[in-house]
Amino acid sequence: MSEQTAVINKINQSIINRFPDWVREDEREGYEGLLVEAAHLIPFMEVLRDEFGYDSLTSVTGVDYLPEEKMEVVYHLYKSTGGSILVVKVQVPRSSPVIPSLVGLYPGAAFQEREAWDLLGIRFEGHPNLKRILMWEGFEGHPLRKDWVEAFFEGEFKPYEDRWPEGKVSKIETDKPLGKNINYPEGFNPETWIPDAKELLFQGTVSLKTEDDDPGLETEHLVVNLGPQHPSTHGVFRMVAKLEGETVVDLEPVMGYLHRNHEKIGERNTFSMNMPYTDRLDYFCSMSNNFGYALSVEKLLGEKYQPPERAQYIRVIMAELTRILNHFMAIGFFLNDLGAYFTPALYAIKERELILDIFEAVSGSRMMCNYFRFGGVVRDLPEGIEEHIRKMVYERLPRQIDEMDRYLVDNEIVVSRCQGVGVLTPEQAIAYSAAGPVLRASGVPYDIRRADPYGIYDRFDFDVAVRYHGDVYDRFLIKYDEVRQSIRILQQAIDGLPGGEILANKPAYKFRMPKGESYGRVEGPKGELGFYIVSDGTNNPWRYHVRAPSFINLTGLREMSLGEKIADLVAILGSIDIVLGEVDR
């Protein structure tokens, strides 16, 4: 650990030496990284990208430091050739939070900057399309600001006051107008309030409204709206496509239909209360979500919360089983999108059920496992489950993935619909901050398990799956490769599973959180899942941000779809493998 810190310090120092005037080390207790002045951000980032090789901007988020009257934007960057994260921060006064936009340098920042604008009210100067992304245009206020309160507000921090004062039940609904979860601004009158109907129709899609780009030709563009209720959007996602004939000439994803305020709720919760909420992010992969969150809190808690050996192995087993489950389902649903309605999905669901049996046995719940704790896992493996897992990973799963392979991979229709469609080049993939299978299918062999190992992944022998065409077909095939690699890891993990403790400390609800920040990331089935946490030393996180891979992978969707046929949109979206719980959070 300290070795790593030394390396990071050396890098930081060399960057500071380059710009001694307006870059300095972040010296607050428990913080890391570099502080840059807002005015110099763009030239600074350009040098970071071109000279120091930090070519991928993985996460952008804001923090509202209300007591200090400051807004901070935090950037996490890494090199696509491997190594640890570099943290860069910019501070601006809270009264006028304006920061130059990085979209020109790192197009992958586009959605994340919009999110920071939407939820925190930080304006990014020069952003081509700065409007709300998760809430709707016209919504009142910026919800993640610390002085913004929601309608059902009961207190700053959980646990709340007694709900049964003097034996009487009090519910938050009863003293709200109409008993509903709504808040209108002062003086709001529904009679005189006039919505702009046309605006409403194109809400979030204003850029598509322009009709004719080429004044010489009499063509008309057609705007097609897919979703939010559409069988191919894997939930409630919406795409607005501008077509010329059948060809997509512009596309805008619209999201937020499942925005469940994960971060606001998370900041009211205590640290341990957030664990079950992470289950509901990417609801296929609750185990790996738990892993990411546990990792970042453990980073904050320090050495003595390092999980014991047995827990480390159990964690890896669960995370890899999750990956297999996710990829099986992704393959099944992808075939749904291609038109092979439900039969391949049924095969996938069959395997999912068997893996869920394991999860249910260890955690008590099929989907929402809530199994990890800071410093280990909550329960030991029940009797007999080890044998079951062994049978799965040695016999059943290898056979089943081969079966899926045999049925689908060489299928003529699959091949002709997928090959060469929706191409994302390696340069684009990095620029758009793509992660996980999407990045690796574009020929960039970046896998956090190998590039910046966490847990005990450095002990296992596996190959980083990579494919080189960046098309839909490769994004489909890479799921097979990854399942096979996961099976390899699982075989080693189940054979090496030691005995002993499963929790580093006594089970507890409260922890002594040191002040500071931490960013923990895991290679989730869909890509880099990161949790950025700021602690002010209390029981509740001051800032809790999720770097959601599905959300950020969507940034490249427009690029992949331009020039393709409208019918292929569905295949392209399916190949990215999104889950709306994570996209919208």
Place this chain on the structure above:
Amino acid sequence: MTEGLNLPEYYIPPEIEGTVAITTLDRIYNWGRRYSVWPMFFGLACCAIEMIATAGARFDMARFGMEIMRPSPRQCDLMIISGTVTKKLVPQIVRLYNQMPEPKYVLSMGACASGGGPFKRGYNVVAGIDKFLPVDVYVPGCPPTPQALLFGLMKIQEKIDQESISKVRWYSDEPDEGIPVPILGPDLIDPRDFPALLKKEQEKEKQA
């Protein structure tokens, strides 16, 4: 095949059992409907995954004649609200409900759809779809297991059994107005709340 169709008080000779049934109009009407409830193919959140699992081979919704999930509301009888209802989405849900032809049923699946669940306090969350739609069956759980969902579906069937063709609302003379679609303003606005909101404004003015 005629299970549940025959009236018990009539004797049917064994040799024509299975080809002849003596029953009432209500009974055959409901018998036909209860085995062909088509749900809408419409997943909202985590609960939708368990809904799909219910359609899978292990739990097999097809046993109830319900495996035909239709993406178009025009062909559906049952709307399964499978997940968190957000303010941004609720106008669409209400619109879809209005587009469904009668007879139609609503099943609220999971804690979120029934009352907001773990996300109840969220600023973008509607604390229960029953604030907008008439719900027929609530299934508790987060997520409900597939078994629980199956039980909920059986409850829908039981509800269908009890209906009478002479009384059902879709054959009555009163026109069906549909449910007014909520509006996205500074916060979610339910048009049905207008009178109440206005009254509050007026009271405020009076006080001032």
